[in-house]
Amino acid sequence: MSFVGLMVLIVYEARWVYPEIQAYFSQTGSLTGQQLATRARGYVQRAQEKLLIASSPVELSEARLSLDLAYGLFDVHIYHQYYACTASSLALIDELAELIDAQQIDPFDAAHALFIPVECLTRIEMDQLDRRGMAINDFSSSTRRHNQVLIYSSLLIFVLGLLFWAMHERQLRRTERATAEKFSWMARAMRDPLTGIGNRSALHQDVAAYSGRSMGLILVDIDFFKQYNDALGHPEGDRLLRLLANLLGDALGAEATLYRLGGDEFAALLPCPTDQALTQYCEALQVKLEAAQFSHPAHPDNKDVTLSIGGTHFVADANSFAMAYEAADKALYQVKTAGRDGWQVTASA
Numbered sequence: 001m002s003f004v005g006l007m008v009l010i011v012y013e014a015r016w017v018y019p020e021i022q023a024y025f026s027q028t029g030s031l032t033g034q035q036l037a038t039r040a041r042g043y044v045q046r047a048q049e050k051l052l053i054a055s056s057p058v059e060l061s062e063a064r065l066s067l068d069l070a071y072g073l074f075d076v077h078i079y080h081q082y083y084a085c086t087a088s089s090l091a092l093i094d095e096l097a098e099l100i101d102a103q104q105i106d107p108f109d110a111a112h113a114l115f116i117p118v119e120c121l122t123r124i125e126m127d128q129l130d131r132r133g134m135a136i137n138d139f140s141s142s143t144r145r146h147n148q149v150l151i152y153s154s155l156l157i158f159v160l161g162l163l164f165w166a167m168h169e170r171q172l173r174r175t176e177r178a179t180a181e182k183f184s185w186m187a188r189a190m191r192d193p194l195t196g197i198g199n200r201s202a203l204h205q206d207v208a209a210y211s212g213r214s215m216g217l218i219l220v221d222i223d224f225f226k227q228y229n230d231a232l233g234h235p236e237g238d239r240l241l242r243l244l245a246n247l248l249g250d251a252l253g254a255e256a257t258l259y260r261l262g263g264d265e266f267a268a269l270l271p272c273p274t275d276q277a278l279t280q281y282c283e284a285l286q287v288k289l290e291a292a293q294f295s296h297p298a299h300p301d302n303k304d305v306t307l308s309i310g311g312t313h314f315v316a317d318a319n320s321f322a323m324a325y326e327a328a329d330k331a332l333y334q335v336k337t338a339g340r341d342g343w344q345v346t347a348s349a
């Protein structure tokens with residue numbers, strides 16, 4: 001059953017309770033059916049009492065008054081409609097009243113004759129009572145039925161709500177997991193797995209983030225790394241790459257962001273106001289490297305590990321970076337061709 005169908009059912013069921021409550025209160029609220037008969041019977045019986053002890057005209061007139069009151073309450077359309085004894089009883093009361101007025105009947109006989117309307121009214125009372133009982137029973141059983149439908153429908157709605165909520169939560173968790181995985185994948189895609197620093201993609205992305213700022217770009221290449229690998233093996237070569245990544249970080253400071261561009265080539269991007277500041281960074285790097293004394297058993301010049309370094313200063317944006325990279329690369333190449341183990345800073349075009 002659809003959700004909307006369920007809601008329609010609830011509204012329909014709730015709608016039914018209202019008229020039945022109305023019906024119930026119309027039965028019990030006025031109590032007309034039973035009460036009128038009870039009161040009419042009371043007046044008839046009072047008339048009987050007065051007639052039985054009628055010793056003065058006062059009691060006779062009281063009996064007459066009671067009969068008039070009884071007649072008024074008895075002469076009701078619904079009694080005429082449902083109880084055949086009504087018309088004859090009323091006619092009898094009428095006739096007896098006239099006879100009493102004309103003093104043409106013995107009061108005792110009149111009292112006796114009045115048992116006929118008393119009996120009729122008693123029957124009406126009992127019947128009205130039964131009808132009220134039946135109406136109440138009908139009302140309570142149908143109310144119970146409607147209530148059950150309402151309770152079960154509400155329960156169903158509650159369960160469906162829980163189900164939707166659980167499904168929504170599951171979907172939300174899936175989406176969150178997928179988003180987290182995507183972010184971690186993206187972060188991994190920007191990292192060099194060997195050294196843990198950024199890769200070439202990260203460098204391009206970071207330049208865009210520094211757009212408009214005065215930056216320094218330093219390119220670093222290990223000298224004779226092939227010979228190092230050949231002499232000590234690839235794992236030792238990996239270890240040196242990691243050591244150099246740490247050394248670059250120490251030498252250039254926390255403001256520098258480091259990248260491994262591939263093979264034995266590193267880059268550093270750092271806020272840098274002038275060429276002079278860049279020069280100081282390169283010198284600091286050389287000093288740190290010499291102090292580290294990473295041994296290179298196969299260095300053709302019998303030195304420890306040496307680096308060739310090229311740097312340039314530029315104002316970051318996508319176009320200027322391409323030129324800055326070219327300038328730094330050219331500076332590094334010049335160091336290489338000049339015998340390696342050195343640094344050069346050049347202006348970007």
Ligand SMILES: Nc1nc2c(ncn2[C@@H]2O[C@H](COP(=O)(O)OP(=O)(O)OP(=O)(O)O)[C@@H](O)[C@H]2O)c(=O)[nH]1
Pocket residue numbers: 194221222223224225226227229233234235236237238241262263264336340
């Ligand atoms: N251990 C290790 N070696 C690598 C890695 N990637 C590249 N290489 C090696 O790095 C060496 C780079 O050699 P070249 O490009 O000739 O550079 P070089 O030997 O340093 O020579 P110059 O730069 O001219 O001084 C090659 O032998 C590559 O195999 C790596 O991830 N780990």
